[in-house]
Amino acid sequence: MPRLRIGIDIGGTFTDLCVLEEQTGEVFNLKVLSTPAELTRGVMEALDGFFADGRSPDDVTFLFHATTVATNSLLERKGAKTWLLITEGFTGVYETSELGEVRTGSYDYLSYPKPPMLVAQRDTIQIPERMDFRGNVLSPLDEAETRRRLARLRGSGVESVAVCLLFSFMNPSHEQRLRELIAEVVPEAQVYLSCETLPQIREYPRLATTVVNAYIAPVVIRYIHRLELALAARGLRRPLYIMQSNGGSLTSGALRRIPVQMIESGPAAGVLAAAHIGRMTGHLKVISFDMGGTTAKAGIIEAGEPRIVPRFQAGEWLITTPSLDLVEIGSGGGSIAWIDKSGMLKVGPQSAGAEPGPACYSNGGQAPTVTDADLTLGWLNPDFFLGGKFKLDAAAATNAIAKQIAEPLGLELIEAANGIIRIVNSQMVEALRLVTVSRGEDPREYVLVAFGGAGPVHAALLAEELKIPRVLVPASPGLAAAMGLLVSDLKRDYIQTHFAELEKVAAGEVQRRFEAMEQVAQEEFEAQGISPEQIRHGRAIDLRYSIQKYELPVTVAGTVLTETDKIGWRRMFDELHEKHYGSRAEDQRVELVNYRLTTKVILPKPLVSESAVQGERPDAALKGHRSAYFDGWHDCPIYDRERLVCGNRIHGCAIIEQMDSTIVIHPRQAAQVDRFGNIIIELAAEKK
Numbered sequence: 001m002p003r004l005r006i007g008i009d010i011g012g013t014f015t016d017l018c019v020l021e022e023q024t025g026e027v028f029n030l031k032v033l034s035t036p037a038e039l040t041r042g043v044m045e046a047l048d049g050f051f052a053d054g055r056s057p058d059d060v061t062f063l064f065h066a067t068t069v070a071t072n073s074l075l076e077r078k079g080a081k082t083w084l085l086i087t088e089g090f091t092g093v094y095e096t097s098e099l100g101e102v103r104t105g106s107y108d109y110l111s112y113p114k115p116p117m118l119v120a121q122r123d124t125i126q127i128p129e130r131m132d133f134r135g136n137v138l139s140p141l142d143e144a145e146t147r148r149r150l151a152r153l154r155g156s157g158v159e160s161v162a163v164c165l166l167f168s169f170m171n172p173s174h175e176q177r178l179r180e181l182i183a184e185v186v187p188e189a190q191v192y193l194s195c196e197t198l199p200q201i202r203e204y205p206r207l208a209t210t211v212v213n214a215y216i217a218p219v220v221i222r223y224i225h226r227l228e229l230a231l232a233a234r235g236l237r238r239p240l241y242i243m244q245s246n247g248g249s250l251t252s253g254a255l256r257r258i259p260v261q262m263i264e265s266g267p268a269a270g271v272l273a274a275a276h277i278g279r280m281t282g283h284l285k286v287i288s289f290d291m292g293g294t295t296a297k298a299g300i301i302e303a304g305e306p307r308i309v310p311r312f313q314a315g316e317w318l319i320t321t322p323s324l325d326l327v328e329i330g331s332g333g334g335s336i337a338w339i340d341k342s343g344m345l346k347v348g349p350q351s352a353g354a355e356p357g358p359a360c361y362s363n364g365g366q367a368p369t370v371t372d373a374d375l376t377l378g379w380l381n382p383d384f385f386l387g388g389k390f391k392l393d394a395a396a397a398t399n400a401i402a403k404q405i406a407e408p409l410g411l412e413l414i415e416a417a418n419g420i421i422r423i424v425n426s427q428m429v430e431a432l433r434l435v436t437v438s439r440g441e442d443p444r445e446y447v448l449v450a451f452g453g454a455g456p457v458h459a460a461l462l463a464e465e466l467k468i469p470r471v472l473v474p475a476s477p478g479l480a481a482a483m484g485l486l487v488s489d490l491k492r493d494y495i496q497t498h499f500a501e502l503e504k505v506a507a508g509e510v511q512r513r514f515e516a517m518e519q520v521a522q523e524e525f526e527a528q529g530i531s532p533e534q535i536r537h538g539r540a541i542d543l544r545y546s547i548q549k550y551e552l553p554v555t556v557a558g559t560v561l562t563e564t565d566k567i568g569w570r571r572m573f574d575e576l577h578e579k580h581y582g583s584r585a586e587d588q589r590v591e592l593v594n595y596r597l598t599t600k601v602i603l604p605k606p607l608v609s610e611s612a613v614q615g616e617r618p619d620a621a622l623k624g625h626r627s628a629y630f631d632g633w634h635d636c637p638i639y640d641r642e643r644l645v646c647g648n649r650i651h652g653c654a655i656i657e658q659m660d661s662t663i664v665i666h667p668r669q670a671a672q673v674d675r676f677g678n679i680i681i682e683l684a685a686e687k688k
Helices: 039-051 069-075 094-095 143-153 171-187 201-235 266-280 370-376 394-409 412-437 455-466 477-486 505-528 565-583
Strands: 006-008 014-021 027-033 062-068 080-085 124-127 137-141 160-164 191-195 240-243 248-251 286-291 296-302 312-314 318-319 326-329 334-337 345-351 445-452 470-473 492-503 535-545 552-556 590-601 624-629 634-638 650-651 654-657 662-665 670-673 680-682
Touching: 006 266, 014 039, 014 477, 027 039, 027 477, 039 201, 062 201, 062 477, 069 201, 069 266, 069 312, 080 201, 094 201, 124 143, 160 171, 160 201, 160 318, 191 201, 201 240, 201 318, 240 266, 266 286, 266 296, 266 326, 266 445, 266 470, 266 477, 286 394, 286 455, 296 412, 326 412, 334 370, 334 394, 334 412, 334 505, 345 412, 370 394, 370 412, 412 455, 412 624, 445 455, 445 477, 455 470, 455 662, 455 680, 477 634, 492 505, 492 654, 505 535, 505 565, 505 590, 535 565, 552 565, 624 654, 624 662, 634 650, 650 654, 662 670, 662 680
Parallel strands: 006 062, 062 240, 080 124, 080 160, 160 191, 286 445, 445 470, 634 654
Antiparallel strands: 006 014, 014 027, 240 248, 248 492, 286 296, 296 326, 312 318, 334 345, 470 680, 492 590, 535 552, 535 590, 624 634, 650 670, 654 662, 670 680
16 A cells, blocks of 8 residues: 655745655656635646546655745735733834844834844733732733723724733733633634744844734635635545744644644745755755745755754845754846846746746746846756746747846847846855855855755855855755655644843753643643654753843753753863854853743654766767856756756756756866766865
8 A cells, every 4th residue: 555745845936746655656746736716726736637647646645745835924014903002101122123123124223124024013001900920910911991991992893812910920820811802802803812823032133023924824824714625525534734944843733733834834844944955965064945936945964964053034124033054135037037127137026826827838928037147058958847848938038137237238149148147046056155155164165955946056156156065956856845845753842931131040940841841832732632752852951141131042951951961061162152252151040031942743754765876978868958047048958857867967157957957067177877767066276
């Protein structure tokens, strides 16, 4: 009986399906156009294409999903009608934000553009209550007055309510009672408490994250509901697991309460794929580069594991939840080329998306895009896009570039197309620098794993710019994010703030708090039908010097903690501080601020077959030649990736075509097929 593990990733242009037969290792891939008006339709089209051959939904063991629905509802400001409840006298926390928390790109704090408020001041209700910083009640919740103020919610069209009271992470009782009072007034509204969304110190990050959670939740829940109904109608009744920003999957039921953790769902899946490929090939220092139809994403992997950050920026909004360390920019195959008021050529961040798409899609799109430029340069085959299932209109591409870019700027057609590529590449190089050089990492020590439909088209030039010696293109680069879902584990992060001086807190107290958190996690995972033996917990504490505002996480090893362990935590913190900031302060007291727990269920990973070396000559895979532009026109050999075998070596310039992507190898570069079917592009050594 087959055992099918399914991964479905919705991108801005394409919806990707990747299915693994767990017993044989056989992989099935499929791409269909995304359907922005109704995202579930694209998912169903992909699944219908797979099950059309008579396969049974009863054979599905896991169903994983990555989606941009949470991201899009936030970035496009299409979330729910949301109200905010806050401690009386503290509405200014949301209105002013914390300057140090929001990345403005400028030190002019008097004129910086604040992130838009998702809840207007008129939709904010002040609640008469107050806790102190230890969680002691200073002013009891005035329920009579609160009921009177909550009456404003009636008839307001409210869909979602965010509740963020002062110091509720130390004592959640007032927030919990407010949920009951809100239900009396507007039982149809969904309520999200900061003590559940983010029970940790710092008002603005906790408030901002809770508001985003409440704002996107109804949209996400409606989407999940429609998707699960459609899946059930096709006989797919397995639990739906959804990728989170932290690189782990959770059931759709669990994420209904914390959809804010889905913001980086799709990009995170791609980084997991890059990390898996890196470990498989012995590359433990990897830069993941994912260029799709709408955006380009870069991430960093050290010692075989993706780097995790405690907070990240989603558009203009600060999200304080653990996330893979990612940089995302509006540079994709569908990014539109345009001329600004000063006559400068620009590319993106506007995208043609899936509808109407680039001009060459012949789907109503008129604007010239990066894909149109790739086609004009001869890098893409108009008759072999998506393996020939989707024809590109080369004449429409050249016409769009000529009319809207070349002629207004007084350029030749090929100069305009090449200019579009140079500009978009420079933008993506900056994204790669942000995850390496700006983090203190030398990109020359890494391998660049390139994927996404457009990633392998552009990756070799980006690597040359940053002097990255190797580019690795996996077997199915256009479906790597969907494949990343198949190598994910079940995972959830928990955090709780409890202040203490490290020297004074008893190891037994630290043990007790972790055990309480683990009990909660254990119950949540067991409720999903997971046996206790499969569940693993990872502990960490956030430490800081007493003179500091921000913390660094220190891993807590062992299940039974002793006073001796505290000496090791202090030593690790001093070393970590010196690594991050170049100094340590051994004369300062150290404070314990947050307890962090990461709970995982490790799933078996797909087995990848290896091939023996079969010779260097790739002649059997040669499809023909066509003219392609590499700072001049070349008669370029074109290879069929399906017919390349282990050991084949190709010298640039050359183009390798496959169903889900195209690999462009430039002059001075060479590529070789490894034993896993990956293509390794090697850059020419620098002349000394």
